[in-house]
Amino acid sequence: MDKIKRVINCVVPVKVCNFKCHYCYVGQNNVFNGKIEKLKYDNAHIQKALTKERLGGTCLINLCAEGETLLAPYLIDLVKRLLNNGHYVAIVTNGLITNKIEELCKFTIKQKSKLFIKFSYHFLELKKLNLTKNFFDNIKKIQNSNISFTVELTVNDESIPFIDDIKKDSLENLNFLPHVIESRNTTVDNFPRLTKLDEKEHLKIWQSFDSNLINFQTKEWMKKRCEFCYGGDWVLNLYLLNGDISICNGGGPKIGNIFEDINEPIHTYAIGNNCPFGHCFAAHFLLTFGVIPELNTPTYENMRERENWLQKEMKEFYSSKLIESNKEYSDDKKLLINTLRSIEENNDFDISECDNLSKKIEENLLQQNIKTIAIYNDDKFSKWLCELLSNTQIKVKYLYVLDSNYGLDSITNKFKHHYRYLYKKIKQNKDIILDKNDTWPHVDSIMITEYVDYLKHKELIKKKTNDKTILITELISK
Numbered sequence: 001m002d003k004i005k006r007v008i009n010c011v012v013p014v015k016v017c018n019f020k021c022h023y024c025y026v027g028q029n030n031v032f033n034g035k036i037e038k039l040k041y042d043n044a045h046i047q048k049a050l051t052k053e054r055l056g057g058t059c060l061i062n063l064c065a066e067g068e069t070l071l072a073p074y075l076i077d078l079v080k081r082l083l084n085n086g087h088y089v090a091i092v093t094n095g096l097i098t099n100k101i102e103e104l105c106k107f108t109i110k111q112k113s114k115l116f117i118k119f120s121y122h123f124l125e126l127k128k129l130n131l132t133k134n135f136f137d138n139i140k141k142i143q144n145s146n147i148s149f150t151v152e153l154t155v156n157d158e159s160i161p162f163i164d165d166i167k168k169d170s171l172e173n174l175n176f177l178p179h180v181i182e183s184r185n186t187t188v189d190n191f192p193r194l195t196k197l198d199e200k201e202h203l204k205i206w207q208s209f210d211s212n213l214i215n216f217q218t219k220e221w222m223k224k225r226c227e228f229c230y231g232g233d234w235v236l237n238l239y240l241l242n243g244d245i246s247i248c249n250g251g252g253p254k255i256g257n258i259f260e261d262i263n264e265p266i267h268t269y270a271i272g273n274n275c276p277f278g279h280c281f282a283a284h285f286l287l288t289f290g291v292i293p294e295l296n297t298p299t300y301e302n303m304r305e306r307e308n309w310l311q312k313e314m315k316e317f318y319s320s321k322l323i324e325s326n327k328e329y330s331d332d333k334k335l336l337i338n339t340l341r342s343i344e345e346n347n348d349f350d351i352s353e354c355d356n357l358s359k360k361i362e363e364n365l366l367q368q369n370i371k372t373i374a375i376y377n378d379d380k381f382s383k384w385l386c387e388l389l390s391n392t393q394i395k396v397k398y399l400y401v402l403d404s405n406y407g408l409d410s411i412t413n414k415f416k417h418h419y420r421y422l423y424k425k426i427k428q429n430k431d432i433i434l435d436k437n438d439t440w441p442h443v444d445s446i447m448i449t450e451y452v453d454y455l456k457h458k459e460l461i462k463k464k465t466n467d468k469t470i471l472i473t474e475l476i477s478k
């Protein structure tokens, strides 16, 4: 039985849709531009980038466009390749691109056993365009092909007068009511519910669908998450356009890129106790898979299953939790991650709180025979690392500044205030700040602090020296 290793939420760059739903979070932000952008890398390259070996195990790859996902011309072939890699694949669709749905139905039994179609039920648009029958016919095609599926309606005030019709249509065609899911107002901070009704009235109406989805969302709505979250490691948000990754479905800051060099391991960077959102962006999805392992939640299978909508293999996979295939970080690793995130956020920061961390990093580096290091680039992380290592056996020998626009004199001057430990050496007239024109003396390792463009920097360093490089977020590996 497969257990989930990672959730990869893939943002498919299709900014066009055959529907115009007023509650659509994409339409709210005027993202539609009528374009299906060309991917920077082809499907064969993406398949190699997303092997089980590289990702660490069997993943759920969720494909969702900023418009209608199945309009992407490369999608069917890509889905096949991801399934052939051994992953489980979910596709979010409005269910009307019939030729593509029929192609999915022709997949092999093995491929179909790991495929999941999320049909978004847009009642008003279907009625307006007279396409209700096509929608349910396509669901039946998927169901008759033994592909797992779900049908969910995004709740909205305008559909309330038609609730009886929605229920009648669903019961007639599915023998069951659809799931219902909250719509978010993404034009304001913290994405509150998109409704003019008061909460009680809103919930009374929509909970009549008896859907675990909205029931779980209600429990989690507006709860700020402060626990340690593995978004950015166990969960990744992947921009299919170019391979950039960020922390979770909510987006958030870029962590790196996983398509540029597919021979390089994937460098992750969890968000830790610093979730940037007012409440968990996709709680029904990510919390139920256990992105915050200390929370006791139902399984994702529990969110999705209705009346045999999930096939056996999918049901078992959706019942697994991320903690079953991943190890929680050590306290030291958690401290490192939280400290780096805190520096990034410019939070007040007391270096003396990092005593344990400096010992642990010293221990780790000495174990690898690293006694002398250089730090690549001049930023808040390099300042912190210099201070942190100043009372250890690890000697910071140089600071490499490659892209300096403001000249070494100015950096040297800045050192008086920011890099007290290294400044002592400046006073002794040692050349410790080097740029791309200097010869770089050998050190045991070079610490790269700019994790977002790690690969680019690694390439530049390679041109100057063969010294080993370490990414700052990986100073403690587990």
Ligand code: SF4
Pocket: 225, 229, 230, 231, 235, 247, 248, 249, 250, 271, 275, 276, 277, 279, 280, 281, 282, 283, 286, 291
């Ligand atoms: S708590 Fe949810 S929204 Fe916040 S970072 Fe984690 S997965 Fe993302």
